[in-house]
Amino acid sequence: MGxxxxxxxxxGVGLHPFGRFPEKSVADLGRTAxxxxxxxxxxxxxxxxxxxxxxxxxxxxxxxxxxxxxxxxGIPVTNVELACASSSRATELAxxxxxxxxxxxxxxxxxxxxxxxxxxxxxxxxxxxSFVGAMGLALLPGEYALQAQRHMALYGSRPxxxxxxxxxxxxxxxxxPYAQYQVPLTLEEVMNSRxxxxxxxxxxxxxxxxxxxxxxxxxxxxxxxxxxxxxYLVASMGATPIYTPGEVNLSEGPTAxxxxxxxxxxxxxxxxxxxxxxxxxxxxxxVLTVEKLGFCKEGEGGVFVWEGNTEITGRKPVxxxxxxxxxxxxxxxxxxxxxxxxxxxxxxxxxxxxxxNAKVGMIHNAGIGGIQVSILST
Amino acid sequence: MTDTxxxxxxxxxxxxxxxxxxxxxxxxxKPVLLGSRCPRCAACYFPKxxxxxxxxxxxxxETELGQRGKIWxxxxxxxxxxxxxxxxxxxxxxxxxxxxxxxxxxxxxxxxDAVKVGMDVEITLAKMKEDxxxxxxxxxxxxxx
Numbered sequence: 001m002g003x004x005x006x007x008x009x010x011x012g013v014g015l016h017p018f019g020r021f022p023e024k025s026v027a028d029l030g031r032t033a034x035x036x037x038x039x040x041x042x043x044x045x046x047x048x049x050x051x052x053x054x055x056x057x058x059x060x061x062x063x064x065x066x067x068x069x070x071x072x073x074g075i076p077v078t079n080v081e082l083a084c085a086s087s088s089r090a091t092e093l094a095x096x097x098x099x100x101x102x103x104x105x106x107x108x109x110x111x112x113x114x115x116x117x118x119x120x121x122x123x124x125x126x127x128x129x130s131f132v133g134a135m136g137l138a139l140l141p142g143e144y145a146l147q148a149q150r151h152m153a154l155y156g157s158r159p160x161x162x163x164x165x166x167x168x169x170x171x172x173x174x175x176x177p178y179a180q181y182q183v184p185l186t187l188e189e190v191m192n193s194r195x196x197x198x199x200x201x202x203x204x205x206x207x208x209x210x211x212x213x214x215x216x217x218x219x220x221x222x223x224x225x226x227x228x229x230x231x232y233l234v235a236s237m238g239a240t241p242i243y244t245p246g247e248v249n250l251s252e253g254p255t256a257x258x259x260x261x262x263x264x265x266x267x268x269x270x271x272x273x274x275x276x277x278x279x280x281x282x283x284x285x286x287v288l289t290v291e292k293l294g295f296c297k298e299g300e301g302g303v304f305v306w307e308g309n310t311e312i313t314g315r316k317p318v319x320x321x322x323x324x325x326x327x328x329x330x331x332x333x334x335x336x337x338x339x340x341x342x343x344x345x346x347x348x349x350x351x352x353x354x355x356x357n358a359k360v361g362m363i364h365n366a367g368i369g370g371i372q373v374s375i376l377s378t
Numbered sequence: 379m380t381d382t383x384x385x386x387x388x389x390x391x392x393x394x395x396x397x398x399x400x401x402x403x404x405x406x407x408k409p410v411l412l413g414s415r416c417p418r419c420a421a422c423y424f425p426k427x428x429x430x431x432x433x434x435x436x437x438x439x440e441t442e443l444g445q446r447g448k449i450w451x452x453x454x455x456x457x458x459x460x461x462x463x464x465x466x467x468x469x470x471x472x473x474x475x476x477x478x479x480x481x482x483x484x485x486x487x488x489x490x491d492a493v494k495v496g497m498d499v500e501i502t503l504a505k506m507k508e509d510x511x512x513x514x515x516x517x518x519x520x521x522x523x
Contacts, residue, residue, distance in 0.1 A: 117460075118457065118459055118460055120459075120460040120461060121459075122459060122460065122461040122462065123460075123461055129461040129463075130461075131394060131395040131398070131517075132482075133459070133460075133461040133462065134394060134461065134462065134463045134464075134506070134517075135394070135462070135463070135464065135483075135484055135517060136455060136458065136459060136462035136463070136464035136466075136468060136470070136484060137470060137482050137483075137484070138459055138460075138461065138462075139455050139457075139459045139470065140459075142453055142455060142470055145453035146451045146452065146453050146470070146472060147451070148453075149451045149452055149453055149495065150450070150451035150495060153451070153494075153495035153496070154495075194456070194457075195454075195456045196455075196456055196457050197453045197454065197455050197456060197457070197470075198453050198454040198456070200453075243431045243432070245421060245432055245478065246478040248450055248451075248472060248474065248480040250451075250472070
């Protein structure tokens with residue numbers, strides 16, 4: 001079983017480094033990433049027929065303000081928001097636009113500028129504190145910590161299993177010149193950093209960041225004019241939580257259920273995946289997701305990570321560029337950055353981060369509001 | 379600064395948010411959570427909602443929820459989030475109630491090192507702070523049985 005209709009190729013990718021850039025505007029960040037993608041694709045900006053902008057905080061008009069940095073060609077530009085998965089969802093919409101024949105070559109720019117510190121999620125629209133906020137329940141690491149504690153109680157996984165995700169992440173980030181943090185951390189440093197919500201310590205939390213990503217897609221037919229080695233975006237689908245009576249759900253969405261559907265659409269299974277990106281906003285994200293993507297059995301994610309299976313040289317390399325933890329997390333840009341790293345891996349352009357013989361990549365991106373799972377392949 | 383009997387009688391309790399729980403008669407009593415129950419399929423929810431997501435029924439009844447449950451999972455918040463009236467450290471728990479409703483809550487009267495998945499807990503009134511008229515703004519927490 002494969003996909004029907006127009007096949008979609010990722011023709012170009014680009015990034016603005018992730019970190020702190022107070023002197024740069026959202027348009028500056030987006031322009032830099034977009035220029036890199038245009039150059040990477042070998043196209044001219046005027047070849048772009050539609051634009052999509054994934055972002056969370058920046059308000060109306062941000063997409064146009066970025067695309068207008070490159071040109072004023074009349075194309076439709078759409079702002080897309082799905083919290084930390086904004087540019088992933090924007091990419092799916094762009095894929096659907098190509099498959100529907102609404103446009104061919106298009107660009108998805110993901111961008112964010114963020115203040116430091118915990119995200120203030122416990123407030124209502126008028127700035128008043130909500131019930132959940134006043135009761136101290138609006139604690140983002142808390143959601144992942146709640147999942148980790150349940151995992152430890154049910155399966156015997158240990159705090160160091162989760163911490164190891166950060167050790168690996170920072171080791172990989174040190175090999176990524178675009179990463180916010182390029183310094184390896186030891187297990188002791190990770191575990192001894194300030195506890196935020198048991199078992200998640202400070203170095204097991206992703207930072208807030210400024211940054212941008214850009215992805216250029218086109219049809220297979222158009223791609224032939226520019227490359228002899230296309231990378232295909234085989235499937236990209238999204239989901240929100242599914243109510244099951246009596247079941248408790250703490251996750252942004254039904255990852256295992258969605259992964260199953262994406263595998264079916266791609267005609268593949270977990271055994272086919274050579275390299276992956278998981279949403280590691282906090283370390284339990286990787287431990288739980290490798291189970292849900294079928295890389296290991298339910299309950300074994302902690303040991304799977306602990307034994308090195310998700311290292312660049314492991315059986316199932318995850319977040320080879322440092323992930324959210326080390327690469328950084330400008331919310332709107334992260335989805336595009338995940339795609340960028342997978343594309344570089346599949347092209348053999350990942351340098352010291354290169355996974356040998358990477359032909360198929362998988363991406364899991366989550367946000368408050370839903371999840372997105374994609375498969376890319378040479 | 380002792381409360382005289384007069385002051386104790388006139389000191390009112392005001393819920394942190396209306397409609398989520400019923401105040402006890404006195405500050406020594408326990409609140410009762412108010413959720414929704416589907417008149418068609420009996421599914422329960424907290425907080426209240428309008429439409430049953432099990433069967434689609436539009437229009438749900440208010441229902442009282444059980445005052446005891448089990449900890450399904452927990453964490454210890456060590457950093458006070460923005461806007462919180464509760465200072466870290468404190469325990470956050472997901473408590474499963476008998477109506478198959480899972481609620482998020484804060485634990486009271488508990489040794490933070492002793493919290494475990496599976497612990498039995500009961501609801502308790504929690505005084506949060508005083509309002510400008512000197513009334514107690516109250517909410518609910520859960521504590522070990």
